[in-house]
Amino acid sequence: MNTKQRLIDGVLAVIREQGITAVSARSVAAAAGANQALIFYHFGNLEELIAQTCVQTTEVRVAAHRPRFAEVRSLAELLALGREIHEAERAEGNLAVLAQTLAGAQGGGRLAEATREALGKWTTEVESTLMRVLSGSPLTEFTDPAGLARATSAGFLGLTLFEAVDAEGGEQALGALAQLAALADVLESLGPVATKALRAKLRSAAKSRAT
Amino acid sequence: MNTKQRLIDGVLAVIREQGITAVSARSVAAAAGANQALIFYHFGNLEELIAQTCVQTTEVRVAAHRPRFAEVRSLAELLALGREIHEAERAEGNLAVLAQTLAGAQGGGRLAEATREALGKWTTEVESTLMRVLSGSPLTEFTDPAGLARATSAGFLGLTLFEAVDAEGGEQALGALAQLAALADVLESLGPVATKALRAKLRSAAKSRAT
DNA sequence: GTCTATAGTAGGATAGAC
DNA sequence: GTCTATCCTACTATAGAC
Numbered sequence: 001m002n003t004k005q006r007l008i009d010g011v012l013a014v015i016r017e018q019g020i021t022a023v024s025a026r027s028v029a030a031a032a033g034a035n036q037a038l039i040f041y042h043f044g045n046l047e048e049l050i051a052q053t054c055v056q057t058t059e060v061r062v063a064a065h066r067p068r069f070a071e072v073r074s075l076a077e078l079l080a081l082g083r084e085i086h087e088a089e090r091a092e093g094n095l096a097v098l099a100q101t102l103a104g105a106q107g108g109g110r111l112a113e114a115t116r117e118a119l120g121k122w123t124t125e126v127e128s129t130l131m132r133v134l135s136g137s138p139l140t141e142f143t144d145p146a147g148l149a150r151a152t153s154a155g156f157l158g159l160t161l162f163e164a165v166d167a168e169g170g171e172q173a174l175g176a177l178a179q180l181a182a183l184a185d186v187l188e189s190l191g192p193v194a195t196k197a198l199r200a201k202l203r204s205a206a207k208s209r210a211t
Numbered sequence: 212m213n214t215k216q217r218l219i220d221g222v223l224a225v226i227r228e229q230g231i232t233a234v235s236a237r238s239v240a241a242a243a244g245a246n247q248a249l250i251f252y253h254f255g256n257l258e259e260l261i262a263q264t265c266v267q268t269t270e271v272r273v274a275a276h277r278p279r280f281a282e283v284r285s286l287a288e289l290l291a292l293g294r295e296i297h298e299a300e301r302a303e304g305n306l307a308v309l310a311q312t313l314a315g316a317q318g319g320g321r322l323a324e325a326t327r328e329a330l331g332k333w334t335t336e337v338e339s340t341l342m343r344v345l346s347g348s349p350l351t352e353f354t355d356p357a358g359l360a361r362a363t364s365a366g367f368l369g370l371t372l373f374e375a376v377d378a379e380g381g382e383q384a385l386g387a388l389a390q391l392a393a394l395a396d397v398l399e400s401l402g403p404v405a406t407k408a409l410r411a412k413l414r415s416a417a418k419s420r421a422t
Numbered sequence: 423g424t425c426t427a428t429a430g431t432a433g434g435a436t437a438g439a440c
Numbered sequence: 441g442t443c444t445a446t447c448c449t450a451c452t453a454t455a456g457a458c
Contacts, residue, residue: 100317
């Protein structure tokens with residue numbers, strides 16, 4: 001395999017096992033089984049390597065799950081898929097990489113740009129799925145797919161960091177999301193009469209909030 | 212003011228402005244206007260200083276908001292309070308400190324212990340509020356306050372990291388949460404007939420999932 | 423408790439042989 | 441493209457004067 005990819009995998013390994021604070025040219029090179037100087041030959045500097053790792057692996061993982069997004073037909077299914085993706089990616093630490101890079105991007109710079117791009121790959125996928133799923137739901141006119149997509153993406157990333165520190169608590173949190181999914185399911189499967197009633201309630205609530 | 216506190220404030224300042232990766236004995240000492248050697252005199256090592264900063268400031272901030280939690284009377288109000296706290300703490304970067312420390316805790320060690328403790332301070336507050344608020348709601352028997360508390364805490368932390376990189380997206384996400392709050396409000400204010408119907412729906416849905 | 427000075431280490435990055 | 445060797449900087453941590 002070529003060296004560029006080995007170095008990217010090295011970043012992945014270090015972040016997965018020790019977090020962003022442990023990433024250094026030396027630690028990455030060691031994990032990649034490559035010479036330290038090659039990082040600078042191939043990427044110019046360490047930050048650029050991390051940035052490309054973040055964007056590239058996110059691109060790959062989102063693409064891998066894209067067919068599944070297309071199958072989603074309800075809010076409940078979307079939440080279930082989120083949970084499934086979360087668990088599937090846990091072993092390889094791909095979400096952890098994004099979360100850790102996001103944390104490292106606090107100071108702006110190249111990493112901020114890279115994480116923004118990577119986050120966009122997830123949110124656009126979720127957003128388009130939400131738009132498709134919500135059309136026809138009683139919730140359509142009261143929800144903002146763009147905002148919801150960003151909130152759920154941010155939420156799953158927070159959860160990824162959380163469970164690294166408190167695995168049991170992370171499980172509990174995921175369980176609570178399953179309950180929310182069930183609730184969403186029920187709301188979507190209401191009969192036309194109940195749907196109309198709910199819609200009226202939401203509308204009047206929205207109106208009273210506007211005043 | 213005494214030096215220990217100045218150093219803690221120094222950590223706060225560095226994390227707020229540059230993130231956990233920029234934290235070093237030198238950068239913290241500079242931000243605190245103190246001598247670098249004092250970190251080791253007062254805390255033994257840098258990690259311990261970060262850990263104590265995380266726990267102490269979280270304790271203070273949670274205590275400051277405790278009266279507000281006690282006033283909460285609905286899910287909608289709780290979500291609104293979450294948003295309010297999130298915005299209030301943004302300027303001082305107190306949530307960012309927890310989020311960044313959490314990211315730095317990936318490798319275990321003292322930081323993991325500290326963040327676990329700090330997270331617990333938030334989740335116990337949210338959890339007890341949830342238990343109080345949910346009693347009497349049609350959702351009571353279908354929600355787990357412990358899991359929900361951890362999910363929301365993790366969610367807000369994820370959002371804190373997110374908005375540091377994409378401020379506009381963060382605003383959108385917060386807006387979506389306000390919509391969820393409105394939805395929760397409506398569900399709670401349903402009449403007894405509708406409540407009974409919803410409960411039955413949820414129950415049968417739970418049953419069909421169990422098979 | 424606070425300072426200066428410094429030891430010892432790990433880090434980013436480059437030069438130049440192959 | 442890859443390696444060795446190395447420069448220089450920044451880091452953690454300690455010793456010892458005040």
